[in-house]
Amino acid sequence: NAGVTQTPKFQVLKTGQSMTLQCAQDMNHEYMSWYRQDPGMGLRLIHYSVGAGITDQGEVPNGYNVSRSTTEDFPLRLLSAAPSQTSVYFCASRPTPGTAYEQYFGPGTRLTVT
């Protein structure tokens, strides 16, 4: 198993550009989520999905879109990048919501918006 993979590892964008952060898992996990990590604020939930075709907003969803067409993939789209979206982004997955299983995190994507 590759676990949770994220691409790219690093990205620099100009204000107003769009891009998609890719996330994939090969563990057949139902639950997937996106977090952003900012200094002094820990990780905050952007969007999550409890299964293919089902997504919902987290704590800081503005400026981000998601979709979940397959169990394996959960891409995060930035439609018009802003400097406030400079952050490290983590994708995570977990087998079944509501159980004690911990989340498995991807290696993260460091995004800089200039």
Added chain:
Amino acid sequence: AQTVTQSQPEMSVQEAETVTLSCTYDTSESDYYLFWYKQPPSRQMILVIRQEAYKQQNATENRFSVNFQKAAKSFSLKISDSQLGDAAMYFCAYRTANAGGTSYGKLTFGQGTILTVHP
């Protein structure tokens, strides 16, 4: 809404000594999970230890143990015999055990504590 607070932005310890990282949380729920995650410079989030709120016994994993005080809403991490490889950012996190509601599956993180280990 649940909140998690780590009041120690930075801690340091001598190699082979013991250090305790503090975490407090606020919730109105009775059933939940608490976690400590380690984030080394590689950025990878690594689960260190997990505690289920309905269990009174404190969780332990080798050199890592917790002091879970449910009434005080406190969840500290003790690292014994500290090693250079323990140097990292440590995050405390909370997750509800309730299957319904908008918090379903969400991890709420504290701000993090940077641990430095001196040789």
